Amino acid sequence: MIDYVLAAAALLTTPLLLTAIGGLINRLGGIVNLGLEAMMLTGAYVALAMSSATQSWLVALLAALAAGGAVGLLFSLAVTRLEANEIVAGVGLNVATAGLIGFILKDYYHSSGTIRLPDVVMLPRIVLPGVAQIPIAGAILSGKDPLTWLSWALVPITAFVLSRTRAGLRLRAAGAAREAATALGLRPLAIRDASTIVAGALAGLAGAQLSIGVVGVFSVGMSGGRAFIALAAFYFGRNRPGLTAVGAALFGLFDAIQIYLQGRGVAPELMQMLPYIVVLVVLTAIGVGERKRRLLQGV
Amino acid sequence: MALGLVASAAWAADKAPVALIIAQGGLGDQSYNDLADKGFKKALGETKLEGKEVESKDVVAQGENMLRRAADGGFGLIVDLEYSHGDAVKTVAKDYPKVDFSILNLVEPGANVASVLFKEQEGSYLAGALAAMVASDPKIKGIGPKPIIGVIGGTKSAGIDKFIAGYIQGAHDVDPKVEVKVAYSNNFGDPAIGHQMAKAMFDEGASIVYQVAGGTGIGVIQAAKETGHYAIGVDTDQDALAKGHVLTSMIKRTDLAVETVIKDYAEDKFPGGQTVTLGLKEDGVGLSPMTYTKDLIPAADLAKIDEMKKKIIAGEIKVWDVTSQGYPSWWPK
Numbered sequence: 001m002i003d004y005v006l007a008a009a010a011l012l013t014t015p016l017l018l019t020a021i022g023g024l025i026n027r028l029g030g031i032v033n034l035g036l037e038a039m040m041l042t043g044a045y046v047a048l049a050m051s052s053a054t055q056s057w058l059v060a061l062l063a064a065l066a067a068g069g070a071v072g073l074l075f076s077l078a079v080t081r082l083e084a085n086e087i088v089a090g091v092g093l094n095v096a097t098a099g100l101i102g103f104i105l106k107d108y109y110h111s112s113g114t115i116r117l118p119d120v121v122m123l124p125r126i127v128l129p130g131v132a133q134i135p136i137a138g139a140i141l142s143g144k145d146p147l148t149w150l151s152w153a154l155v156p157i158t159a160f161v162l163s164r165t166r167a168g169l170r171l172r173a174a175g176a177a178r179e180a181a182t183a184l185g186l187r188p189l190a191i192r193d194a195s196t197i198v199a200g201a202l203a204g205l206a207g208a209q210l211s212i213g214v215v216g217v218f219s220v221g222m223s224g225g226r227a228f229i230a231l232a233a234f235y236f237g238r239n240r241p242g243l244t245a246v247g248a249a250l251f252g253l254f255d256a257i258q259i260y261l262q263g264r265g266v267a268p269e270l271m272q273m274l275p276y277i278v279v280l281v282v283l284t285a286i287g288v289g290e291r292k293r294r295l296l297q298g299v
Numbered sequence: 300m301a302l303g304l305v306a307s308a309a310w311a312a313d314k315a316p317v318a319l320i321i322a323q324g325g326l327g328d329q330s331y332n333d334l335a336d337k338g339f340k341k342a343l344g345e346t347k348l349e350g351k352e353v354e355s356k357d358v359v360a361q362g363e364n365m366l367r368r369a370a371d372g373g374f375g376l377i378v379d380l381e382y383s384h385g386d387a388v389k390t391v392a393k394d395y396p397k398v399d400f401s402i403l404n405l406v407e408p409g410a411n412v413a414s415v416l417f418k419e420q421e422g423s424y425l426a427g428a429l430a431a432m433v434a435s436d437p438k439i440k441g442i443g444p445k446p447i448i449g450v451i452g453g454t455k456s457a458g459i460d461k462f463i464a465g466y467i468q469g470a471h472d473v474d475p476k477v478e479v480k481v482a483y484s485n486n487f488g489d490p491a492i493g494h495q496m497a498k499a500m501f502d503e504g505a506s507i508v509y510q511v512a513g514g515t516g517i518g519v520i521q522a523a524k525e526t527g528h529y530a531i532g533v534d535t536d537q538d539a540l541a542k543g544h545v546l547t548s549m550i551k552r553t554d555l556a557v558e559t560v561i562k563d564y565a566e567d568k569f570p571g572g573q574t575v576t577l578g579l580k581e582d583g584v585g586l587s588p589m590t591y592t593k594d595l596i597p598a599a600d601l602a603k604i605d606e607m608k609k610k611i612i613a614g615e616i617k618v619w620d621v622t623s624q625g626y627p628s629w630w631p632k
Contacts, residue, residue, distance in 0.1 A: 004502040008495050099356055102325070106354075111327020113488065114514045116540075214491045215521050219514045220325070221488025259492075259499045262482035265631050268455050272485050 003139035005256045010140055010148060011214065013252030015040070015206035017151040019230035020248050021158055021241060022202030028162065028239055029195030030175035030188070034090025035075045036203045036227035038097035039068040041220075043204025044211040045101050048218040052117035057124065061147070061208055068204015069197045071097065076196035080189045102220050114219040123147065123213045147209045152245070154202075159241040171195055203227065229279075236283035243286070247279060254278045315375025316349035317342075317561055320365055322380040323358050324487060324513045330534040331513070331553055335380050335403075338554025342561035350561075362387035370395040376564045378557055379403070382458060388412060399569050401560045403553065404458065406574050413563075413570040415556045418578030420465030420618045421611050422549040423509070425579075425586050425604055426531050427469030429547060430507040431477040432600040433529070439595055441527045441544075442506045449480035449500035451519055453487040453512035461621040462511045462533070462549070464630065468619055469607075471629070480505055481631055484515045493518030501526045507546055509533070520545055529592075536587040543595070548587040555583060580612045 019036050026033045043064035051060035075093050078084040109115050123145035132142035162168035173181040174188035175195075181188040206226070211218050229251055237244030254275035262271050319339045321332050336352060343350045353369055355361045362384040369377045370391060376399040379388055385405045392400045392409040399411050406414040427448075433439055435446040450466050452459040463481060470477045480500050484492050493515035497508050501522065508523065509531040510516030516533060517540070523530035524541035532538060532548030539545075556577060563569050577583020586604070593601065610616040619627050 001503075004499060008499065012495065102356060105327060106325075109327065111325075111329075113325040113328035113332070114490070114517055115327065116329075116517070210491045215494045215518045217490050217517050217521065219488045219490055219517070221486065221514065222491065224486055224489040224492065256495070256499075259482065259496050260503075262496070263449065263480040263500050263503055263505075265481065268481075268483040268485075272483070 001260070003135060005253070005260050006136060007139040007143065008259065009249070009253040009256035010144060011252075012255050013249045014145070014148045014151050014213070015209050015226050016230050016233060016248040016251055017245055018147065018154070018202045018206040018209070019227050020233040020237070020244050021151070021154050022199035023227075023230055024234040024237065024239060024241060024244050025158065025162075025171070026195045026199035027234060028175045029171050029192045030178070031076065031079055031086055031192055031196055032090075033072075033075070033196060033199050034087055034231070035071070035093035035097075036090075036199065036230060037223050037225070038075075038093045039071045039200040039203035040207040040210075040223040040227050041097055041101060042071050043068040043207030044222050045104075045207070045218050046204070047208030048115070048117060048120060048211040048216075051120045051122075051212050055119055055121050057121050057212060060121070060212055061123075061205060064204040064208035065201045066204075068207065069201035072196045072198075072200020072203070073193060075200070076193040079196075080192050098220060105220065114217055116217045120212060120216050122216055123209070145209065145213045147205055147213060150205070155241045155245045162241070206230075232279065232283075236279075236286070238290075247283060250282055251275050251279050314348060314565060315373060316351065317376045317378065317564070318369040318372075318374040319350065319352045319557065320369070320377065320379040320381060320384070321352055321354045321358070322382065325354060326352065328514060329517075329537065329540070331551070332380060334535045334551075335378075335553040335557050338552075338557035339378070339561070341554070342558040342565075346562060346565035348561065348565055359383045363391060366391040366400075367394075370398045375399060376401065376561065376569070378560060380553070399564055399571060403556060408572075410572045412572065413560055414574040415560065416574060416576045417551050417553075417556070417583055418576065418618070418620070419462050419549070419551060419584055420468075420620050421579045422551065422584035422586065423462040423465030423511075424469035424472075424611065424616075424618045425608060426509055426547060426549045427466035427471075427479070428473045428607055429469075429586070429596070429600065429604050430466070430509065430529075430531060431470035431473035432603065433546060433596060434477060434506045435474060436597065439597075441529060443504050443528075445504050446474065446477045447480065447503070447505045448477060449482070449497075449505040449508040451493065451496050451500075451508060451510050451512055451516070452481070452483045453515060454485060455483045457622050459483075459511055460626070460630075462509075464619045464621045464627060466509055467629070467631070468627075472607075472616070479631070484512050486515055487513035489515050490518030490521065494522045497522035497530070498526065501528050507531060509549070532587070538587050538589065538591055542591040546592050546596075547589050550585055550587055552577065552583045552585075555581075578611075579608055 046067040047060045047064040050063040128142040132138045174191035178188045233247035258271040258274045378401045401413040430448045497519040507529040510519040520530040524544040529546040
């Protein structure tokens with residue numbers, strides 16, 4: 001049972017984590033990206049279409065990455081150059097993208113709900129010989145797709161880049177103090193755009209994980225609000241990749257637990273609330289703890 | 300309008316065109332909407348009536364709007380497939396007494412409203428009975444040691460639990476010891492969640508999982524194929540989605556319902572103010588022909604299913620209907 005739950009939790013966490021890391025980078029750069037859902041959905045569609053067309057999961061991933069990044073750039077330009085309100089632009093982008101993809105499905109595939117395409121190559125599952133048989137560790141580590149590995153690798157990489165590299169410091173400067181960054185000769189708007197492209201690209205990969213990592217079909221409702229869970233994760237993660245990952249993983253874990261317990265006859269209405277409640281409780285506890293520490297330091 | 304006065308059954312083409320309001324999930328769902336659309340196109344072809352499908356991105360919230368626009372747009376019959384449009388149909392039908400309305404899966408009042416109900420519980424009963432028989436036979440490929448089956452619903456609601464109750468009853472009439480796992484995805488368009496939920500059930504020892512969850516269910520079928528177990532499809536014949544891994548499909552003949560209503564309208568026999576009920580007897584629900592699995596299933600089991608079907612039609616077996624009878628005492632706690 002534990003093995004199953006952990007294996008499922010790892011898969012359910014991947015799209016949340018990828019999107020949350022991107023959103024975090026974007027937020028540090030000064031943009032709260034509410035359009036991540038659109039970028040995820042775009043990535044999911046493009047990955048499936050490209051996988052079917054080329055029979056290469058790698059090409060499909062690169063295409064999803066590029067498509068997500070392109071939608072991200074569009075959104076960013078609207079916010080940074082046209083000074084559109086980021087909340088309105090983000091929500092508007094989600095609606096518009098779902099509409100546009102719906103139109104493509106209808107016009108091209110004569111379908112407006114779900115599409116299945118021929119010859120789709122799914123992401124490979126990396127089985128680790130030796131590890132696969134070990135209980136718990138095997139379930140968490142073995143049999144995962146490359147994006148799951150990438151998402152976790154990005155946690156320390158992002159933390160390092162943000163705190164220890166010139167690019168990370170410039171990003172934070174562009175987000176926290178635009179005038180000061182300009183005075184230093186940086187181009188804060190271009191930096192913001194770059195951070196949104198990264199966020200869009202990661203959300204695009206998250207979408208690809210859903211369409212060619214898990215099921216091999218595309219559905220207009222596929223992103224299922226996951227970008228908003230990711231948003232909660234990076235918001236409460238307070239711009240720290242590690243804590244953000246904890247938020248995403250907690251949600252993934254309790255989503256897996258609720259799925260599992262439902263099959264055992266626990267009231268479904270209660271179970272479906274579980275992941276949300278746990279994330280709220282844990283993040284509130286973290287918030288309270290931080291506040292206390294700050295108060296103590298102040299004294 | 301002058302033409303309308305001289306119109307007769309033989310000149311159906313003179314009647315005002317027909318609109319079909321597509322439900323959530325949209326065309327291309329390879330399920331409910333697509334099947335209804337098939338019946339729609341067939342009826343239009345045979346009656347030579349004009350007609351159009353009406354879709355909206357926000358079908359639920361736009362119900363009344365869509366109906367009014369169609370009624371204003373000169374349609375003479377509006378067939379609504381969306382379950383949440385009950386109130387909207389009732390309201391709009393009152394304002395447009397000259398337009399005929401038909402709603403599926405619900406009963407709404409009005410002399411110009413025809414309601415069509417399906418006895419999904421009857422088809423689901425047969426699906427549950429077949430699943431229980433097959434799951435109790437570990438000699439069949441893909442069947443685990445314990446007789447466990449499952450069902451995944453789109454939402455926890457009476458409309459979905461009607462299927463689930465029939466499924467459980469059918470399974471337990473075959474063998475009360477068969478365990479039936481029940482879960483809900485809370486979403487009709489998220490195949491990734493359907494996939495995870497089905498895998499959880501298979502992991503827990505289930506051999507067959509019935510999906511009553513629209514697009515989410517596509518993920519259930521995919522999981523059955525991956526793990527070498529079985530899924531049961533819903534609404535349309537989904538057996539070909541994973542050949543050999545969809546044990547059967549509980550087909551709901553939405554096409555028949557739409558076709559019948561349109562033909563009746565064309566022949567001036569529109570059943571306004573009435574409720575049409577389609578069950579096993581009317582061939583409105585039933586199991587698929589099992590094109591890819593019938594060789595896997597012992598002939599004795601199939602014969603038994605046929606016998607059960609006859610008993611239900613004869614009224615010897617009464618299948619529980621959650622929508623009219625509420626929840627049975629044996630509903631899983």
